[in-house]
Amino acid sequence: MSLKYAVLGVLDARSMTGYELSQFLDGSTGWLWAANHSQIYPLLGRMVEQGLVVGVDDARGEQRRTTYTLTDAGREDLLGWVAGIHPPGRDNDAFALQAVFLDMVPGSSAAQVLREYAHRQRAAADLARQHADQLAAGETPLIRERLQVRPTTEHEAITRLKATVFAGQAAVATARAEWAEAMLVALAEVGRLHMDA
Template identity: 45%
Template sequence: MSIQHVLLGVLEARPMSGYELTQLFSASTRWVWSAPQSQIYPALKTMEAAGLITGEQLQTGGRVRTVYSITEPGLAELRQWIGTAHPSPPSRDALDVQALYFDLVEPAVAKRVLTEFIAEQQAAAEHATAHSARLLAKDTELLRERLSHRPAAEHDRMARLKAHVFAGQAAVAEARIAWAREGLRLLDEA
């Protein structure tokens, strides 16, 4: 179900084609969610059949593409989903399992695993922090689209709420970095 709600959330900003959505959700974008295009096109079909979105054939230059817009029922479904607490899925972190058994490998090997993890999380933290700052400055295309159909009085609050999400991602990444550094120390102890 989730992918559908995430798509609804994006389409609330403005109508988009499947291709635009695949760009936004591609792993390289590292947005809050990622999904391969093989998942997005079928989901759009399903959602259109369910009446949550409507597709319209548009001609841009010589190109034809199907642009999907969120419908009233789609918006209602989105609001309903946002307002419902969904229990967190059971934690399933491979690194936690690896770390649990670090005593089975050479300390140097374990340290390399943690070092690579730290580098990865640092990149994630920086990315999230930068995106948070951009949102706070209302400096992303999607946010500007959203603000354009909302009263100016709400703009600051909206930007702060959205920036906060990415600030939270950065905070989690930093907590995990601190944890990994402590792990490096522990591996050196006798």
């Protein structure tokens, strides 16, 4: 269900083609929801059927393409979801699972796993912090479009709230990195559980 609202939420800022949407959601942008284009194209079709978006054929030369725009019904659906309280999704964490068995393997392997994870989480935290800063400066690809339809008096509040979301993501990623680093410290202090040689 969340993918649907990720799409509606992006289209609320501005109309896009399926291709633009799939780039936005392809994971490399560090945005909040990642999905493949193979999920997005069929979903857009279903959403058109449901009247949540309209697709306007907008060919450039021979290159066919469709630009999707949020309808009032789509916006209503989005607002209902955003205001609602939803049951928590699964929070299965593959790293935690691996970490709890790390005492079974040589200390050098365990340390490698932990360092790699910590490194990735630090990188994720940096990305999120950058995003928060860009948002606060009004430099993200969508924030200007979003603000255009809102009263100027609200602009500061809106950017502040959105920036807090990404700052929070950064804080969580940092907590995760510190977690792995705490395990590295524990590993070093107690000495190698298994001889490496």
